[in-house]
Amino acid sequence: MQNKNIYNIFNIVIVFAMTMFFSCQSIKKKKQSYSISEETPIAEVFEVNLKYTDSGRLAAILKTPKILDFSNKDFAYFEFPEGVVLDIIDKEGKVSVVRSDYAISYKQTGLIDMRGNVDIKTADSTHLQAQQLYWDQNINWIFTDQPYKSYLPDGTINEADGFDANQDFTILNSRINDGVMFIKE
The missing domain is CATH 1.20.5 (Single alpha-helices involved in coiled-coils or other helix-helix interfaces)
Incomplete structure (x- = not known):
């Protein structure tokens, strides 16, 4: 026992x-x-359809196949390696569409860098194409030093080596221009 x-x-x-x-x-x-290494994202998000509202009004819709969150880095950012489509809706309900093949958004500076076939179609039918554009969200300013081409609603075509403009394109400073403009006699 x-x-x-x-x-x-x-x-x-x-x-x-x-x-x-x-x-x-x-x-x-x-x-x-x-x-986790700082070289790897802290999170990955797939098939995003994000709606942004301002005082109850739909102001923007962001669509992207993939977001990589690098907020674990000292200079935090979000990367959109497969591109973005952003619908911006003004107070009157008019929609402007921004597309690019790639984008990166820096949290600390509020700067968004869009690259590869950047295409903007505004609600008033202005069409702008470039290979790279920057958007400063803090001051609502868009700029590039790369060549771009714009098509205005009146048929005017403008090609230049860079510009800066406010978000609504009511102020546009273009550099080294070449284009076609239609003028009534």
Whole structure:
């Protein structure tokens, strides 16, 4: 009988020791799996259809296949490696559409860098094409030093090597222009 009790106690000690051994090992593995390099995003989001409202009014719709969140970096940013489509809706309900093949948005500066086939179609039928554009969200200003081409509703075509403008394109400063303008006699 005494041998049986010792045998049971021995089995209990072994089971307890094995449990402790494996549980410590799994904690170590969990800690290792949570260490994320700054080179990898903290989060990935797929098939985004984000609606932004301002005082209850739909102001913008962002669509993108993928967002990478690098807020774990010292200079945090969101990357849109497969491009974006942004519908901007004004107070009258008119829609302007911005597209690009790639975009990156910096949190600290409010600057958005759009690259590759950047295409803007405003609600008043102005059409602008460029390979790269920057949008400063803090001051609502758009600019580029890259060549661009614009088509205005009156048929005017403008090509230039850079511009800066307010978000509504009511102020436009263009550099080194070449284009076609129709003038009534």
